Amino acid sequence: MNKQTVTIYDVAREAEVSMATVSRVVNGNTNVKPSTREKVMKVIEKLDYRPNAVARGLASRRTTTVGVIIPDITNLYFSSFALGIDDIAAMYDYSIIMANADQGREEKVVTDILSRQVDGLVYLGHTMTDKIRHEVERTRTPIVLAGMIDPEGKMPSVHIDYESAVAEAVSRLFDQGIEDVAFISAPEYQVDDELGRFNGYKKALASHNKDLDSALCLTAENSRYRAAEEVGQELIDSKAQAAMIIGDELAAGVSNYVQDKGLKVPEDISIVSSNNSIITEIVRPQLTTIAPPLYDIGAVAMRILTKLMGDKSVEEEVIENKNILPYKIIVRDSTK
Amino acid sequence: MNKQTVTIYDVAREAEVSMATVSRVVNGNTNVKPSTREKVMKVIEKLDYRPNAVARGLASRRTTTVGVIIPDITNLYFSSFALGIDDIAAMYDYSIIMANADQGREEKVVTDILSRQVDGLVYLGHTMTDKIRHEVERTRTPIVLAGMIDPEGKMPSVHIDYESAVAEAVSRLFDQGIEDVAFISAPEYQVDDELGRFNGYKKALASHNKDLDSALCLTAENSRYRAAEEVGQELIDSKAQAAMIIGDELAAGVSNYVQDKGLKVPEDISIVSSNNSIITEIVRPQLTTIAPPLYDIGAVAMRILTKLMGDKSVEEEVIENKNILPYKIIVRDSTK
DNA sequence: CTGTTAGCGCTTTCAA
DNA sequence: TTGAAAGCGCTAACAG
Numbered sequence A, B: 001m002n003k004q005t006v007t008i009y010d011v012a013r014e015a016e017v018s019m020a021t022v023s024r025v026v027n028g029n030t031n032v033k034p035s036t037r038e039k040v041m042k043v044i045e046k047l048d049y050r051p052n053a054v055a056r057g058l059a060s061r062r063t064t065t066v067g068v069i070i071p072d073i074t075n076l077y078f079s080s081f082a083l084g085i086d087d088i089a090a091m092y093d094y095s096i097i098m099a100n101a102d103q104g105r106e107e108k109v110v111t112d113i114l115s116r117q118v119d120g121l122v123y124l125g126h127t128m129t130d131k132i133r134h135e136v137e138r139t140r141t142p143i144v145l146a147g148m149i150d151p152e153g154k155m156p157s158v159h160i161d162y163e164s165a166v167a168e169a170v171s172r173l174f175d176q177g178i179e180d181v182a183f184i185s186a187p188e189y190q191v192d193d194e195l196g197r198f199n200g201y202k203k204a205l206a207s208h209n210k211d212l213d214s215a216l217c218l219t220a221e222n223s224r225y226r227a228a229e230e231v232g233q234e235l236i237d238s239k240a241q242a243a244m245i246i247g248d249e250l251a252a253g254v255s256n257y258v259q260d261k262g263l264k265v266p267e268d269i270s271i272v273s274s275n276n277s278i279i280t281e282i283v284r285p286q287l288t289t290i291a292p293p294l295y296d297i298g299a300v301a302m303r304i305l306t307k308l309m310g311d312k313s314v315e316e317e318v319i320e321n322k323n324i325l326p327y328k329i330i331v332r333d334s335t336k
Numbered sequence C: 001c002t003g004t005t006a007g008c009g010c011t012t013t014c015a016a
Numbered sequence D: 001t002t003g004a005a006a007g008c009g010c011t012a013a014c015a016g
Helices: A006-014 A019-026 A034-047 A053-060 A076-091 A106-115 A130-138 A162-175 A195-206 A223-237 A248-260 A294-309 B008-015 B021-027 B034-047 B051-059 B076-091 B106-115 B130-138 B164-173 B196-206 B225-237 B248-259 B294-309
Strands: A065-070 A096-100 A120-124 A143-146 A157-159 A179-186 A217-219 A244-245 A270-273 A289-290 A320-325 A328-330 B065-070 B095-099 B119-125 B141-147 B157-160 B179-186 B218-221 B242-245 B270-273 B288-291 B322-325 B329-330
Touching: A006 A019, A006 A034, A019 A223, A034 A143, A053 A244, A065 A076, A065 A106, A065 A157, A065 A294, A076 A096, A076 A120, A076 A248, A076 A294, A076 B095, A096 A106, A096 B076, A106 A130, A120 A294, A143 A294, A157 A162, A157 A294, A157 B179, A162 A179, A162 A244, A162 A270, A162 A289, A162 A328, A162 B329, A179 A195, A179 A223, A179 B164, A217 A223, A244 A248, A244 B164, A248 A270, A294 A320, A294 A328, A320 B021, A320 B130, A328 B242, B008 B034, B021 B034, B065 B106, B065 B294, B076 B248, B076 B294, B095 B106, B106 B119, B106 B130, B119 B294, B141 B225, B141 B294, B157 B164, B157 B294, B164 B179, B164 B242, B164 B270, B164 B288, B164 B329, B179 B196, B179 B225, B179 B248, B218 B225, B242 B248, B294 B322
Parallel strands: A065 A096, A065 A120, A120 A143, A143 A157, A157 A320, A179 A217, A179 A244, A244 A270, A270 A289, B065 B095, B065 B119, B119 B141, B141 B157, B157 B322, B179 B218, B179 B242, B242 B270, B270 B288
Antiparallel strands: A096 B095, A289 A328, B288 B329
């Protein structure tokens, strides 16, 4: 379809050198006499030649492209990762093939992206199915998980220690004398997810000699703002005086909902959120929150991937399997 | 790098047919005897064969990939477009190469993405430089602009009539008896941008017999939340009793700022925002806003692009140059 | 420092 | 309905 008229061959002919020499010039190979290089450069300029990355990819078996699998691009949590990934990728001259992998489409998406011969993969999201694992292994494509973890522990990942983070945040609530803290999230975090969000909650309970009360574990339909209403009411109906909420939109929604119903935050109910996206600052009162370094997680994941993709034998480099970045807890006005 | 072991040739040999036949099967060509097709399919299954999209792209000169140039992926305004684009692209089995084109990098990004032989381009953003135009034309790559417009009117675009939208929103304020309405935005919208945001403001002034007062045109550093502080103070210092603000984060920021300073919204100052992202609902009071169908703009842009890329001679299809989608004005609590 | 020569894995005429 | 063969535009030994 593209009428890429001028090829490396045209340049070679016009410059009266071989294709190989043009290729060397284009690729910055040093074994070219300066005068030859100049001559070729001039012709490239004159002919307005642009290398065809597809041909290059086929011939060299490297596409300088990485695939990014992202569950929801309009979710600030994920798009912040993506920004970090993109910045580092640009730095290393990799392009990004990005695919939104909503509900259950991840397998198709991964297969497709792999058929495009990406040099590597950054995988964001929750689920890592066997099928996906199989595809990745079959093609021997380097992969790094960001903001999640490999249950089998084989794939390198970058994330924070959510278990400690949640435990710390919830303990802080208990330490303030709050008796009952609810745990609110979308379904995927109401089980022992690998990053231990729910486990952190249980840990905090345990360390304060409290039993897990299922009436305080509230499940929202998903993590978006509008899913907060129902669960917000459940929170009001419960005996909780505080809530640890996974997902900033959900937390903002719950906070707004309970206030609309006449309760005061944090006087009547304290709220802690989990991701410190700009939403936690926009909503009033501003939310106390766990603050994972989202951009950095993406950036580190991409940096690790470049190493994995590098020519130098990876064996030499020490690549941690679990890269745990530090988090902060930012105390704002939604807690006492 | 990828050890894509099994090729079309392997399948051909194992199935005892020619590569051409395998190719036909893989591509759903109908001119294959059913029994042959079965046989080939079985071998494909058995060998776990996956077509190499790069080779395919080189041979067929179609990559079934489209490039999306996006100024800031963490901006809900743009990521909402992206979601629409992605959904339609997936529907037509196109992959997306997405590139964040922050300040001034768009030319490099476009050149790079074009070298990857994308079949088409969706361009979001503000600036369309001559260099970019040149690259796109040189490669004869179909392009559709989303949420912006081609100053020269050559490239098809999808957007709303921001001029009317702003004029309507501001007029509504005047009609309520408000004397002075400020116009607040990042620098790029303080000139007569092609979509006419600023023009809409001027139009509203004119239709209400008011003069443009530069003291009411307030420029924020950018459109993000944190840029609101300075301009928020300027708003307070001005005589305005209302503000039309371009960008939801900025609007939320200004609203919060003036309230933090003791003013009441909308009693002391009315606020209208421009994009109706979830932020306008999260912030309190909820913002009255122009509501462009962001997702649909992306989706329509992508749909048009598929037509432009289609094999059937485009001449036959009527493709509008300017595709103007309807907007709404949603009245919430930040105006009277 | 430069050129020759095979391909990379697939599509696509053209014949049969 | 099928196969043979010629590339797509480039890289990568290998030779010189």
